[in-house]
Amino acid sequence: MKITRVQIADCPIPLPRVLRLGPIEIRTRDYVVLRVETESGVAGEAIGYPRGTPLFETLSSMARKIVGKDAEMRRRVMFDLEQSNVPARAALTRGLSLIDIALWDIASKQAKQPLFQYLGGLRDSAEVMQVAGYYIDQRSIPDVADEIARMRDTGCRRVKIMLKGDSPDFDLRYASAATVKMPGQVAADAHWSWTSLNEAKRTCRSLDGLGLNFLEDPFAASDWRFTHELRQDLATPIAAGEDVFGRHAISDLVSGIDIYRADATTVGGITGAVEAIHLAGAAGRTVLPHVFWPLHIHLACAFPAVEGVEVIPPESGADPLDRLLRNVPVVENGEMRPSEEPGVGISIQWDAVEQLASRHLAVTADDAA
Template sequence: MIITDVQAFKVVLPLAQPLHLGPLKIDKRDYAFVRIRTADGKQGTGFGFNRDGLVPEAVVRHLKSLLLGEEVLHTERLWESMYRATRFHGRRGLLMRAISAVDIALWDLKGQYAGLPLWQLLGGYAAEVPAYVAGGYYRADADTDTLRREYADYREQGYRGAKIMVGGATLAEDVRRVAAAREGIGEELPLMVDFNGALSSAKQALAAMEAFAPYQPAFVEEPFLMDNRVALRGFCDRTNVPVAVGEDESGRWAFRELIGDGLVDVLRHDATLVGGISEWIKVTMTGLSHEVPFYPHWFPEVHIHLAAAFPQGWGVELIPASSGIMGFDKLLDNPVEMEAGVARAPEEPGLGLRWKEEALEKWAVI
């Protein structure tokens, strides 16, 4: 079970049509991959967003030497070693993405050696979890009629609820968009709104939520950038809408502050950024000790295991392959899919993913 090789590369997938996430324009998807191999021939794969960064380079330059010759099963010791060795280069962001990808690959291997899928190895709470959908992205052809049909389709397909992007247009336009989504999905299913950090003050967020109130948002996600704790605190103190944050935050210490100060009602932490599966578990346990439920941010290929392992999870977030927004499905023979409102956790050991090696080679950038 000794590590003999660590490889890292990125995969760049062009999007057929650009989209907007609040102020961000996205015309491609840029993923970082880590492959860890052992002396007896097993291979674990970790991944996450590269975001035009240098995540693969960070793995090779700063982490690889700490891993070679080490025991795969010693994930806690290896995590501590990686975190301490890179603390002067950045305790969040790029370096934590690199640590996260490595840690996910190590847990993939751990599950393979145990002969168990990760969700069973970690806790085995439920083999099926509710499936929610993220949509309503800003696109040139997405008028209110298009949005209404999109969310009606989500209802008909059986999703347990849906999210819509806001914050990338005027408030008046966003109100029309949220109204169309609510009309499409119906009154009985939860509809969430996601600002993707577009706002800068509590007053802005409070005004927006007052305007959205007739459409009964189930939660509001990431109204501000995570560094803007002043605005988040002011908003949380005065809103009745549950606040979901965490997809852009890293490390247990930041979440200790968020949870302890009552600044989060739904945890959205992402194993590909928070510090891998090892750190995701620590954040989840902190949340559960405060009765804060979790709803992991996208990347269902890893989060299906985590959502299925522990109690008080909302479920898993999916983005349909047909939307062309992520492209990750092009890399897998068995992407996570919804059926009758649920996603079923894999039965294969580890992450249980079957990669399309030819697709990885086609779009890989070494």
């Protein structure tokens, strides 16, 4: 089943206001979408964040290498891509991840099964963690506390808030107000705010007595040793890993944290995510995937180590994923069910892509390397 055509589009969607996550400012939520078409008519799709990487260009180059290849030989296709530029493997990982996801989408559709069943199937729904407190620098603490209470009242059993990271006093007042609404069920995301252990400890020690469900990403992915040392200083569980890839790096990371934040769009696709889930499980850790819930709900329903999925509510205005996807699964009483349609759960609205794309490329056999 030869790959005949690959479509790639860059879709930056303006946010309603500037979103600040730790030291990062986001004015547009940028997505890259991918479609891999085959001679049989079956196509695979994927979507991811570039996060400052040249993801569109990476996929453009990779598309020329995979057109004409057999989509049913998924590992062969991926192995050849990985070996085509070993020194640049780190820079290429997001592109490799999306192609792997699209190939799994094709395989699941060929098998006429949704991904969670194609992977073996464990359950038909999983718990949802909703994210609250976006735009906290432009809102009041009581406003976010009310948002958390509304989530709780709809059946949500775990909520994550976004810390400012640069104001220990503010974060303590903020987290305290949040945990009053859902004791033991509020997690906090630091978004790589700290660069030294002393700086992190000043905030984290004050938060440690609040009974947070977990504290996420105190340091950048490359500073996992700092994360481990901070974990030894706290009672609060630590979560990390959304940007970590490679079996050795993941093994190093999970040895000193509590919850591994897998992301199939960065860790090597479905293939990489499954390997990472097994590594975390073997280390006695649990897994909570990073956003992209239409895809990750399938992993949550296939593996016992996966706790559930993370959802950014559309009404938050922070992640307009629903503008690009069809049939996005919904949260009901704190749970989510995966799509039962064959595939990985990603169905791109190409009419919306045409309107929102800043650039679009289609690669056929005439363009192949």
